[in-house]
Amino acid sequence: MPGPDHIVDLTGDHSDESVSLRDANPPRQRRPWLAVQWNCCRAYSRIYRNSAGAAYVGHCPKCAKRVNVPIGPGGTDQRFFRAH
Numbered sequence: 798m799p800g801p802d803h804i805v806d807l808t809g810d811h812s813d814e815s816v817s818l819r820d821a822n823p824p825r826q827r828r829p830w831l832a833v834q835w836n837c838c839r840a841y842s843r844i845y846r847n848s849a850g851a852a853y854v855g856h857c858p859k860c861a862k863r864v865n866v867p868i869g870p871g872g873t874d875q876r877f878f879r880a881h
């Protein structure tokens with residue numbers, strides 16, 4: 798009946814140290830998008846807000862023409878946009 802003094806712990810498994818405080822960046826809100834009708838190609842797609850949040854940017858799925866729709870004062874808050 799060995800006492801605790803005779804136990805050699807080789808595992809090093811002190812699980813209370815394994816609690817990770819690292820908190821991965823929580824996913825941000827879903828990026829808002831704007832529905833775009835591309836008159837150039839009569840196509841339809843979504844464009845997404847850019848990283849700065851200042852505009853919706855995207856390109857035509859067929860001819861790759863770019864569009865930039867500003868957000869905010871003087872910009873648009875509409876959900877549907879026609880690109881020419």
Ligand SMILES: [Zn+2]
Pocket residue numbers: 835837838839857858859860861862
């Ligand atoms: Zn196009």
